[in-house]
Amino acid sequence: MTQMESLPAWAALLTSLLVLLGAGLTLIGTIGLLRLPSFYERMHAPTLGATWGTAGILLGSIVFFSVLQSRLVIHEALIAVFVTVTTPVTLMLLARAALHRDRAEGRRE
Amino acid sequence: MSAAILSWSLLIAQVMLAIAMAGAGLRMIRGPRAQDRILAFDALYVDAMLLLLLFGIGTASTLYFEAALVISLLGFVSTVALAKFLMRGEVIE
Numbered sequence: 001m002t003q004m005e006s007l008p009a010w011a012a013l014l015t016s017l018l019v020l021l022g023a024g025l026t027l028i029g030t031i032g033l034l035r036l037p038s039f040y041e042r043m044h045a046p047t048l049g050a051t052w053g054t055a056g057i058l059l060g061s062i063v064f065f066s067v068l069q070s071r072l073v074i075h076e077a078l079i080a081v082f083v084t085v086t087t088p089v090t091l092m093l094l095a096r097a098a099l100h101r102d103r104a105e106g107r108r109e
Numbered sequence: 110m111s112a113a114i115l116s117w118s119l120l121i122a123q124v125m126l127a128i129a130m131a132g133a134g135l136r137m138i139r140g141p142r143a144q145d146r147i148l149a150f151d152a153l154y155v156d157a158m159l160l161l162l163l164f165g166i167g168t169a170s171t172l173y174f175e176a177a178l179v180i181s182l183l184g185f186v187s188t189v190a191l192a193k194f195l196m197r198g199e200v201i202e
Contacts (some may be wrong), residue, residue, distance in 0.1 A: 004112045004115060004116065004169060005112050006117070006135070007111070007112065008111075009110070009111040012111035012112060012114060012115040013111060013114065013115075015115060015117070016114055016115045016117075016118035017116070017117060017118075019118060019122045019163065019166065020118050020121065020122055022122070022159065023121075023122035023123075023125040023126050023129075023159070024122075024125060024197060026125070026126060026129050026155070026156060026159060027125045027126070027129045027132075028157070029152070029199065030128075030129035030132040030133055031132065032128075032153060033132065033133060033136050033148070033149065033152055034132050034135065034136055039142065039144055039145055039148075042136075042145065042148065043148060046133075046148065046151065046152035046155065049129070049152060049155050049156065049159070050155050053155070053159060054155065054158075054159060057122075057159050057162050057163065058162065060166065061162055061165065061166055061174075064166050064169075065169075065171065073171075074116075075171075075174065076162075076174065078178060079158070079162075079174075079177060079178055079181055080119040081179055082178070082182070082185075083155070083181055085198075086181075088138060089185075089189070090151060090185060090188040090189055090192065091151075093167075093189060093192040093193065093196070094144060094147055094148060094151075094192040094195075096145040096192075096196065097192045097193075097195040097196040098142075098195070100196055101142075101143075101144070101195065
């Protein structure tokens with residue numbers, strides 16, 4: 001908490017804005033996961049958390065640590081690249097598995 | 110003043126992510142079929158990773174970053190393994 005006091009005001013405000021944006025979008029995505037009717041619609045909702053939710057919180061973290069340590073801290077970009085690469089792969093595998101199961105059981109939609 | 114705003118917004122964001130994790134857990138318990146549960150599991154992993162990053166900002170230590178990286182790696186591997194299992198009935202063939 002003492003280190004947080006030494007942060008300039010613009011960095012603190014920018015960090016809180018980005019963090020709130022990311023967390024809010026993740027929450028909206030999970031509400032979509034809970035409320036949408038069918039599986040193929042539900043599949044779209046959590047990607048909100050995987051794209052802008054992650055990006056907002058990671059950008060907030062980059063701003064916070066860069067200003068706090070007064071040098072450029074971008075190791076958070078590792079997580080950003082990794083999540084961006086892996087989310088489409090997993091969701092495509094999952095969608096193909098679900099499609100395969102639905103077709104094998106002969107149900108429509 | 111700005112430090113107070115930052116710590117309050119971190120708290121609000123953590124509460125939001127906790128609610129999101131609870132929602133994903135509810136979908137994982139309730140989900141009508143197996144693919145719903147796997148999707149909720151993936152969302153739960155992403156939410157846990159974001160929550161750890163927020164802990165890292167709140168304590169101003171970079172230790173939590175490694176934990177978040179490991180969680181995202183494990184989430185990818187486990188979701189791919191579960192989807193593969195759902196497709197074929199076995200993971201490594």
